[in-house]
Amino acid sequence: MHELVTDVIDVNAEFAVARKALWDLLLEPQTYPRLFAGIGACELIDTGPDSRIANVRIGTAESGIRTHQLLLTVRRWYESLELQCPGTGSFVSIRLRGDEERTKIVVTVFAAGRLHPAIAEQSNAVVVAWVNKGLRRALDVIRGARTSTVVNAENSPLRRQVSVAKQMVTVGVGRTANLATGVKQVRSLTKWGFNLAGGYAAAAAHAPDRIAVIDDHGTRTFAEMHTRTSALAGAMARLDLGFGDTIGLLARNHAGMVECMVAAGKLGVDVALLNVGLSGRQIEDIVQRHRLAALFVDGDLEQLVRYLHADLHRFNTDGHPPAPHRSTIDDLIAQGHTEFHRPSRAGRLIVLTSGTSGTPKGARRPQPKGFATIAALLSRIPLPMEQPMLIPAPLFHTWGLAGLQISTPLRATVVLPGRFDAEDCLRLVAEHRVASMIVVPTMVNRILDLPAAVRARYDTSSLRAVVSCGAPLAGATVLRFMDAYGDILYNVYGSTEVSWATIATPEDLRTAPTTAGRPPLGTRVAVLGPDQRPVPVGVTGHIFVGNHMLFDGYVNSAPPAEADGMLDTGDLGYLDVAGRLFVAGRDDEMIISGGENVFPRPVEEALAHLPQVSEVAVVGVPDQEFGQRLAAFVVKREGAGLDSDMIRAYIRHRLSRFSVPRDVTFLPSLPRGETGKIIKQVLTGPQAGEAALPPSLGGPHLFT
Structure with a gap:
């Protein structure tokens, strides 16, 4: 002793x-x-x-x-x-x-x-x-020791395979009641692959009567999803759609949107997932760039495509066609054409990048690589089997789509609200006894912004995991949420290009609230310097990621930089002694003010701790004296007494003088895209004062 x-x-x-x-x-x-x-x-x-x-x-x-x-x-x-x-x-x-x-x-x-x-x-x-x-x-x-690399079995195929097998056994994926059911599941996965089509087919073989999807219109069982998507694929084939074609899908979260993705996958047709926040002009550019063969569109989004060429076939996805002559997917399914040629490769899903730093690019998402994909996420997030999953995050976004993809091997009933509303989200959790929720950070903020009395109306004790991805979570928000709902918050850092990079568990977040976490199974993360070699632990550099789910490239753009089989995320950050990643911000967000490198995110983190601040965004703007300076855009809480001088004095005492925002603008809301990400170029554009105000971007309904 x-x-x-x-x-x-x-x-x-x-x-x-x-x-x-x-x-x-x-x-x-x-x-x-x-x-x-x-x-x-x-x-x-x-x-x-x-x-x-x-x-x-x-x-x-x-x-x-x-x-x-x-x-x-x-x-x-x-x-x-x-x-x-x-x-x-x-x-x-x-x-x-x-x-x-x-x-x-x-x-x-x-x-x-x-x-x-x-x-x-x-x-x-x-x-x-x-x-x-x-x-x-x-x-x-x-x-300058080259120590900033952390690997979770990425370089050891045998260890990775053993870890995958253990993870699957622990969670119960693949567990069947009898041999015949198990054979049906394996046949389904062999026929359709480890994708949405194979996932729904395998779940239909295991539990055909289990509810697969609940949306604003009703429910679908796993058997209904499998049968209907085969009929829809057959109808698509009769329309001369097939392998090599690409269709556009412009829809909010509902069963019809899922059916379009699954049916196209069965037929070998690629699907470009169109962000419902795009303008008509942007959609026209995407239609031409991807040479879309047809469009599947929600009724109330029809105005976004009304000026496209009349020869481009359009089909309604939500059962509310804009005109009586417009065919719906229910009409196509009712034709009963279930025979079609099964392609050698399933159709791919094309997710558009956020476009917050330029024009959205189409990124081809790879098919999940067997059970390794779900094992990677489950190695850091213990999502339960056969328990309801709420996905308010949009399915056209990488993270919402990832939640849907992981739901099928878990045989989870997926609850899909068409629009996000914070209180309605809590109501759905209570009504369906939701165990896991897939969100973007703005949704976490909106839930916390609800009055305590409103939040107390709903029983959320069924929740086991609230998983956020898509943008940084402020440390103050992390602690507020876990203090309110328990240690059930997980923060995923990734991108359309690299899928996931790191996952912060509640334990990570309690210790270091601003961390992006550690890499899951089969992932390597490195922080590299200008020579594309690792920097020392604790030193900021470019974040590179390697795993088996790196994207298959952009449709019409050059891929990001690559080093030793890893892709550049475009972010800067550092690893700490515990192997946790911290993201400083986008490499194009860092400014040089008076010769000093300055990042907006530490300023945003500091201001987020102020009780008077609801939301904040900090950006770099030109400055004649210092080259560049920071500008802060702040949304105050109702009734808060806060002025520009208080903001500047607060930051002056906490950070360097170069971090003090010389410009402070108070706004009723911040401009956000449909995934909840702040569109910072709108704040600094010529119409900044006007563009930041539309309620459709920053109001209580994020996805209107």
Whole structure:
């Protein structure tokens, strides 16, 4: 049995590095959670010429997490500093001696055991080793060690296969009541593949009468989905649609939209999923670029395609045709043509990129690679078998589509609201005893914005997982949601091009609320420098991702940069000592102000902590003096007293002077696309003041 940690511990070390380089790292509180294990997050509260004040989160979800205020004070520049924790009386003294070649460092730790019970149970040797490991990682940063790569079985096919098998057994995917049912499932997957068509066919073989889809109009069983989509595929074939053709699908979430995707897949026809927030002109460009052979459109979206060439066949998807002569998919299914040639390859789904940094591009999504695809997500998110799943995220978006794809092997009943409304979402959870919910971050915010009395009306105790993807979740939002609904929030970081990259579990988010998480099974994440080689842990670089679900390329555009089998996400970020990824922002969002690299996201995170702020977006704008500067667009909570000077003073004390937004604009809402992502170029465009206001983009109904 070891001796418990004492009140005073000295750590002495000597390194062949310049003193100033080591000093510069240790002077900034943000360094510590990146390089020292057990420190989950650091939030700057105030900065001064010789001091910093920060809140740090120490511990893990298992051992408990404590938030302490830390005061960093310079005693003698380049020679000594102190880290004090007034709340516990603990402190760390750091003294440096040396020159441009070697540095001696003495670290004195006082009352470390008061910071957390888990530390108090350790020995002096454990604390000494912890300090030394953190210092060595600081040396890695100075020396440029290539350590920013984290792999979850991506380079080991055998380990990956074993892990997939274990995951499937644990969850129960593939479990059958008898041999005959199991044979039917395997035959369905063999015939149609591991895609939506195969998923619904296999589920129909296992549980034909189980409800597959609930939408605003009614329900469909798995057997009905399989039968109807085969009839729809047959009708499409009679219309001379087949392998090599592409159709456009412009619809909101409902069973008819799902049936179009499944039927086209059975026939080998590709489907371009059109964002319902696109303009008529953008849709016309996509029709020409993809050479669409037909359009399947919801009735109330018909105005978006009314000026397209009359020879382009149109079919109604939701049973509400704009004119009596317009054929619906129910009309096509009623023809009863179930015979068609099965192609050698199933039809692919083409998802449009968000277009927040340019014109939306069509990205071909790959077919899921057997059970490995679902095993990857389930390795980080324990979605339950045969339990209802609510998908308010739009199916034309990569994340909504991913939720639908994963629902079929789980044999989950999918609840599809046509439009998102925060209160209605809670009502659906209570009514259908929903176990999992697939959302985008704006939906999380909208739910939290509901009055507490409204949220209390609905029993959400059935929820086991609320999974968010599509944009960053503010750390303040993460903690508010989990405090309200329990530790059931998961944050997925990915893109149309790479599918998933990392997943943050509730444990990750409790420890480090702004993290994007760790890679799931079969995924490799690396942070690379300009030479496309890994940077040190804790250093910001370009995020690259490799897995078996990388996209099959754009339809008419060059693919993103590639390095060692990984694709560039277009984002900048860093890995911490625990292998957690943190996203700093898009590489094209970083600005250079007065020679300093400045990211908007830390400013957005800081402002999100203000109770008067409902939403915020920060962007870079040209500046004659500094080259570029930050501009903040803020949505205040009702009745909040907040002005531009308060915003600027708040950021000035928390971040660098280059992070202070010189322009602060208050808006009633922020411009958002149909997936809830803020369209920042609208804020800085020539019509910025007017374009930010349409209720269809920022009002209570996100997907109207």
